[in-house]
Each structure stands twice: as structure tokens, then as C-alpha cells.
Amino acid sequence: MRALALCVAFSHALIVPHRALRPPQLKRRAVEDFADTESGGPLGVFLRRNPLYKSYPSSAAPSLVGEDAAVFDYEAQTEGWGDFAVSVGSILGAFALLWVSPATGYGDDFVAFLEARCGDSHGVTLAFGLLFPVVHSGLAALRPLAEPVVGARFWRWVFASCSLPLAYSWIVYFIAHAHDGVVLWDGSRDPVVHGLAWCVNFASFFFLYPTVFNLKEVAAVEAPKVHLWETGIIRITRHPQAAGQVMWSAAHLAMVGSTFNALTMALLVAHHVFAAEHGDARLAAAHGDRFEAIKAKTSVVPFAAILDGRQELPADYWKEFARAPYALIAAGTLGAYAAHPYMQAGAALVKNTGLVPGGILDPLFAP
Numbered sequence: 001m002r003a004l005a006l007c008v009a010f011s012h013a014l015i016v017p018h019r020a021l022r023p024p025q026l027k028r029r030a031v032e033d034f035a036d037t038e039s040g041g042p043l044g045v046f047l048r049r050n051p052l053y054k055s056y057p058s059s060a061a062p063s064l065v066g067e068d069a070a071v072f073d074y075e076a077q078t079e080g081w082g083d084f085a086v087s088v089g090s091i092l093g094a095f096a097l098l099w100v101s102p103a104t105g106y107g108d109d110f111v112a113f114l115e116a117r118c119g120d121s122h123g124v125t126l127a128f129g130l131l132f133p134v135v136h137s138g139l140a141a142l143r144p145l146a147e148p149v150v151g152a153r154f155w156r157w158v159f160a161s162c163s164l165p166l167a168y169s170w171i172v173y174f175i176a177h178a179h180d181g182v183v184l185w186d187g188s189r190d191p192v193v194h195g196l197a198w199c200v201n202f203a204s205f206f207f208l209y210p211t212v213f214n215l216k217e218v219a220a221v222e223a224p225k226v227h228l229w230e231t232g233i234i235r236i237t238r239h240p241q242a243a244g245q246v247m248w249s250a251a252h253l254a255m256v257g258s259t260f261n262a263l264t265m266a267l268l269v270a271h272h273v274f275a276a277e278h279g280d281a282r283l284a285a286a287h288g289d290r291f292e293a294i295k296a297k298t299s300v301v302p303f304a305a306i307l308d309g310r311q312e313l314p315a316d317y318w319k320e321f322a323r324a325p326y327a328l329i330a331a332g333t334l335g336a337y338a339a340h341p342y343m344q345a346g347a348a349l350v351k352n353t354g355l356v357p358g359g360i361l362d363p364l365f366a367p
Contacts, residue, residue, distance in 0.1 A: 051322040058231065060314040065293045066230030070213045072324040080221050087219040091160060099165045102356035107169050112355040121177040121260055128170040129267025136163045137271075137278055143226075144285065156220040174264050175347035181259030188255045197251040198337070204251065205333040206326065207233060207244025207302075213325045226286040230294055232320040235311055238298040239276040245269055276300055 055071045099107040111124070118124045139159045146155045187193035213229075216222040233240045249265035283291045299305035306313065314320075 051319065052324045052327055055323045056319050058314045058316045058319045060231070064230050065290050066228035066234075066287075069227075069229040069232040069234060069320070070323040070325040074324075080216050083221045084216055084219050087221055091157075091164075091219070095164060095168075097360060099168065102350075102353050104360040106359045106361075107165060108350070108353070108355050109357065109359065110165075111169055111173060121173075121180045122263055124173060125170070125177070125260060125264045125267065128166070128173065129264070129271070132163075132166045132170060133271040133274065135166060137275055139163070140282065141278070144282075152223040152225075153220040156217075156224045160220075172347045172350050175343055176351040178256050178261050179258050181263075183256070183258045185257035186255075187257065193254055197254045200247050201251040202330075202333055202337075204244040204247035205329055207237070207240035208248065209241075209244075209329050226282065228283060228287045228290060228294065232323075232326075234294075234298060235313060235317070235320075236306070237300060237302040238295065239272075239279060239300050242272040242276045242300065243302045245272040 052072075054073045054075070055068075057068055057071075061068060097104050099105040102108045114124045114127050118127050139162060143155060143159075146158075150158075187197065213227075214222065217224045237243045246269055249269050253261055253265045280291075280295070284295075297305060297310045299310070305311035
């Protein structure tokens with residue numbers, strides 16, 4: 001019987017077409033039959049309610065005279081980032097070739113020039129502390145005259161091309177020589193001092209970098225503007241970079257109490273105090289009565305306008321800080337702290353390499 005059943009099954013398989021043995025096909029559904037997923041579902045709802053995805057104004061927004069600072073909308077970031085990458089890559093590539101690399105650049109030649117004429121490291125940092133403000137603030141002062149002639153974007157390239165090499169060389173020199181001179185104290189060995197300095201330094205970067213709210217303007221992908229910010233950190237101090245520099249300098253001086261460090265910190269703070277007055281003059285020239293209205297309810301000294309009643313913080317003030325640019329500053333600050341050993345190693349490498357005379361452009365000036 002079993003053999004007979006197998007024979008019947010085999011015969012049936014030969015007679016019935018193979019397509020009849022295939023599993024049944026599912027009916028294809030038209031695109032219109034599916035539910036609309038354009039909103040992104042629960043994830044889309046979460047992202048759209050996330051202030052880091054899209055900034056939400058505080059209740060004080062309707063009464064603003066100036067601009068709402070650090071506003072970000074992810075969905076609006078649709079173009080320009082390719083140009084941003086090309087612009088930043090071009091600038092950094094040229095900077096590395098023409099200034100950073102001892103074999104091809106001239107950064108080492110410039111530092112050697114200062115060392116030959118300024119004596120010790122204290123004289124070099126003093127030279128940097130005088131030269132950098134002249135170039136940095138001087139080009140900023142020339143901006144209203146230069147931009148109508150060469151354009152805002154080209155002038156930003158000129159500004160960066162002059163300021164960036166000086167800033168880099170001064171920072172590297174500072175790291176390499178921070179312990180020079182008489183060391184009056186060394187707070188780096190005290191965990192309490194280190195912890196307090198870390199907290200003050202971390203907070204300082206929220207003051208130091210309020211102008212990087214539009215990275216495309218920094219890289220001149222979009223035409224740079226003289227912004228009149230009014231919200232966020234500006235409610236605490238009208239010149240957050242000056243306040244942040246005081247905090248940063250105090251934290252680093254607490255860690256290393258050398259005479260070289262003290263002189264460098266004093267020069268940085270002096271430059272930013274001058275820049276506060278200089279900035280007020282430029283903002284007044286650019287924005288007139290609108291700036292005067294904001295000046296009347298803000299202060300240079302942090303929290304002073306709040307304490308004397310000129311500045312009233314909105315009930316939902318936190319919305320002016322819960323924004324993507326501030327999150328980027330926090331992440332960048334943590335990254336910079338983690339990179340400290342690499343910064344110190346890089347500065348030591350530059351110092352030990354010393355002078356490699358000349359650079360890649362020498363053949364252009366050869367007789």
C-alpha cells in the first residue's frame with residue numbers, strides 16, 4: 001500500500017503543471033493603499049518637538065528689537081553645506097601648507113623672527129599680545145569701508161587669512177611656554193583647583209563663542225553680517241566674549257601660576273576689554289537707535305542689568321538656550337578638553353622642530 005501511494009503521488013507530480021505547486025502570490029497593493037508616512041510617525045513628532053531639531057522662541061520674542069540668537073531649524077538646512085565643506089577645506093589646506101608645516105610654511109619663520117628680536121618668551125608673548133589686537137580689531141574697524149568695495153565675503157577671507165595665522169601661532173607658543181618664568185603656584189596638582197577651573201572654563205565657552213551661530217557666515221558661504229543679537233547669553237552680558245575671556249584666563253591662570261601665563265592672560269583680557277568698547281561703537285554705527293535700545297537694557301558686566309532691573313528674563317528663558325548651537329559649543333568644549341594632551345604634544349613638536357628656513361613660495365622671490 002505504501003508503494004502504491006508513492007506511485008500515485010509521483011504520477012500526480014508529473015501530470016500537474018509545476019506552476020500549480022508554487023505558493024500563492026500576494027496581491028500587489030497600490031501606493032495609494034498605504035497610510036501616509038510623510039510626518040515621519042512617532043519619531044518625526046519627537047524630532048519636531050525637540051528644541052535641538054528646531055528652535056522655539058521664548059515668550060519675549062514678539063517684543064524683540066534685535067535678533068533672536070542661536071535660532072536653528074534642521075529642515076531649513078538644505079543647501080550650502082557642500083560649499084561650506086569646500087570653503088573650510090580650502091582655507092585649512094592653504095593654512096596648513098603656507099603657515100603650519102615647517103617645511104613649506106612660514107609660521108616657524110615668523111616665530112623665529114619674533115624670538116630674535118624680543119629676547120625671551122615673555123617678550124614674544126608681549127609682541128603677540130600687541131600685534132594680534134592691531135590686526136584683528138583693525139581689520140574689524142576697516143570692515144565698513146572695505147566691504148562696499150570688495151564685498152562682505154571676500155573681506156571675511158582677508159580677515160581670516162590675517163587673524164588665523166597669528167591666533168594659531170600665539171596659541172601654540174602659549175601652550176609650549178606656559179610654565180616659563182617664575183612659577184608662583186601650580187594648581188594643576190590640586191584636585192579642587194582643577195575641578196573649579198574645569199567648571200569655569202567649560203562655562204566660559206558659552207560666553208566666548210556666541211558669534212558662531214551661523215557657521216555659513218563664518219566660512220563666508222553666506223555674506224557675513226553685523227548681527228544685533230538680543231537673546232540668550234546677551235541678556236546676561238552684552239559682550240559675552242569679553243566675559244568669557246576673563247573666565248577662561250582666570251581658570252588657566254589658577255592652574256599654572258607662572259609669570260609667562262600671567263602676562264599672556266593679562267594681554268588677552270586687555271584686548272577683549274578694548275574690543276567691548278570697540279564693538280559697541282561698530283554696533284552703534286551699524287544699527288543706530290536699535291542698538292541704543294538694546295544697550296539700555298543690557299550690561300557689559302555679567303548679570304548687572306538683571307540685578308538692577310533693566311533686564312527682565314522671560315519665564316521661559318530656558319528656550320533661548322535649549323538650541324543646537326549651544327549644544328554644539330558644549331560638545332566642542334568637551335572635545336577640546338579631551339584633546340588637551342594632543343595639543344600639548346603638538347606644541348612640543350613645533351617647539352622641538354624649531355626653525356626650518358623658508359617655504360613653498362621662496363622660488364617666486366628668488367633672484
